[in-house]
Amino acid sequence: MSEKDKKQELPSFFQMAKNFGAELSKYVAQGAPNVTQGNYIRRLAACESCPHLIKDKMRCGKCGCLVEHKAKWQTTTCPDIPSRWPEEILVKDYDEKRKRPVKTGNKAPDANKQSEGNS
Numbered sequence: 815m816s817e818k819d820k821k822q823e824l825p826s827f828f829q830m831a832k833n834f835g836a837e838l839s840k841y842v843a844q845g846a847p848n849v850t851q852g853n854y855i856r857r858l859a860a861c862e863s864c865p866h867l868i869k870d871k872m873r874c875g876k877c878g879c880l881v882e883h884k885a886k887w888q889t890t891t892c893p894d895i896p897s898r899w900p901e902e903i904l905v906k907d908y909d910e911k912r913k914r915p916v917k918t919g920n921k922a923p924d925a926n927k928q929s930e931g932n933s
């Protein structure tokens with residue numbers, strides 16, 4: 815039997831409530847940051863093709879959360895090991911002081927370094 819053919823069951827109601835409470839606390843404590851629209855779509859696409867998704871309820875079979883909401887919150891992670899969501903959108907890139915994601919990738923050139931050769 816393939817991984818997709820196995821019947822996925824939800825965690826117990828108590829476990830789902832506990833998981834959701836923990837995710838909600840983290841989300842609120844960090845200022846309710848949401849992922850970008852592009853990352854939201856990428857997360858949902860990963861869930862759509864995941865064998866743990868309970869499609870008729872659109873719940874993650876690993877944690878019991880509604881993926882439509884879970885995928886939107888920047889503070890959440892995919893509970894599978896390894897994670898099925900792209901790594902660049904995980905909460906480690908969150909700037910607590912500025913209450914927004916840290917920008918990574920191409921940085922603007924340092925103004926001081928540009929003027930070094932011109933003096």
Ligand code: SF4
Pocket residue numbers: 860861862864865866867873874875876877881891892893894898899
């Ligand atoms: S959160 Fe992860 S484990 Fe859960 S359905 Fe989505 S991809 Fe699968």
